[in-house]
Amino acid sequence: MQNCKLCSVKSAPTLYRSLPRYDNQRPSAVTIGNFDGVHRGHQAILSRVHQLAQERALAGTVMTFEPHPRTYFARRGQRPELIPTQISSLRDKVTALADQRMDQVVLQRFDQSLADMSADAFIEQLLVQGLNTRWLLVGEDFRYGHKRSGDIELLRRAGLRFGFDVETIADVVDEHGHRISSSELRTALAVGNLSRAEHLLGRRYRLSGHVVHGQKLGRTIGYPTLNICVPAQCALRSGVYVVRVAGLAANPISGVASLGVRPTISHGGRLMLEVHLLEGPVDAYGKLACVDFLEYLRDEEKFPDLPTMIAAIDNDAQSARDYFATHGL
Incomplete structure (x- = not known):
């Protein structure tokens, strides 16, 4: 297991939040999609783009949309139940695209003007004028x-x-x-099926984020935690997991984590990832932590009192130690 790639990406792609590009006219090999998760299906597409870009001396380019078009239309229609869950944060998606050796990533804003853009204008303004496209790869139903x-x-x-x-x-x-699709991956994550998610991703499922200050209750009960903000519509099932954490030390650290809204101690709270490091606390505030999810333990629960919650956490921590004793880090 290598350390967190987010902390050591050697050649990040050039990011564009609008087209045409502000700094070059380099011809491009382009693919278009949301690429949420950058799973094995996406990786096959991106491998072909990279190959062709190398052969023709083009810039390997991904055009993706922010927000997801389905999210935009669901919000516009006031149908929040139609908003797709989010597999990766924008940071994690761009990092995964960098891992696939893309040269350029276009984070195209999906808004009313783009929704209203004609098909001809989409081609001329974005592909031709915007990216000087010389080769395009898309799905058969694009x-x-x-x-x-x-x-x-x-x-x-x-x-x-x-x-x-x-x-x-x-x-x-x-x-x-x-x-292999994002919808299949969302289904696996929604039920906490991490082995299926790993099969679809070709790697462990990961969330990353900066460590922020929390209520600091954990330290008073013997379980200090790292608090990490995650996407509000996170695709992963809320619950308790065995995890390993990269980015905070020279080597990954074993841990147990709770993903949820902390129903025992908070009312109407935002979704948060709380990670307890089994090897002891580290100075982590402000650092970028990369959390790999290894095994699902149980659902998030609302406990009747603090002693009952602590007893459950004791059991979770022991389950995580047992996991690492068997599987290693």
């Missing part, structure tokens, strides 16, 4: 533009006109023929 009016055939005609090639890719499946 749609774009106002009311999803643009299709692959329109892209191919535009490619002939503006000088870019269009390649499509079918759904990526695993060795059992099962589709």
Whole structure:
């Protein structure tokens, strides 16, 4: 297990929050999508983009959207139940894209103007003028533009006109023929199935964030915790987990963590990740911690009193020690 890549990315991609790019006209090899989680299906797409970019001396480029288009339309329609849960924070997504050797990441704001943009304008303003696209890879069912009016055939005609090639890719499946997708990954995380999530990701599920000050109750009951903010719509099931933490010391540290809203001590609180380090506290405030989730232990609970909660935490900590005694770090 290497230390946290967020702390040691050697060649981060250039980030753009608007198009056209402000600093270059380099021709690009482009793919478009939300890439939440950057799972094995995404990795197959990004590997092809990197390969083609190297062959043709293009900038390997990802155009992704912030917020997720489904989130935008759910909020606009006042349908919060339709907002998709979030697998990765924006930081974790960009880091994963860097790991896949992308040169450029476009964080395209999804707002009313983009929702209203015609398919032709999407091609001309974003792909041609914005990125000087010379090669484009998208899924076979890719749609774009106002009311999803643009299709692959329109892209191919535009490619002939503006000088870019269009390649499509079918759904990526695993060795059992099962589709690898963000929706499948969200389903696995929603039930705490970490082995399934690892299979889809090709790595352990991870959340990262800066350690912030909390209520400091943990230290008064013998369980000091690191408090880490996570996405409010986090896809992972709330509960208690065995974890390992990178980024705070030279080597990863074993721990036990609670993801939830702390119902015993807080009312209407925001979602928070609280991590207790089994090897003892470290000076972590303000540092970027990377938390890998290893095993699901139990659901988050509201306890009748503090002694009952402490007894449960005692049991959680022992379960985590047992895990590491068997599996190692």
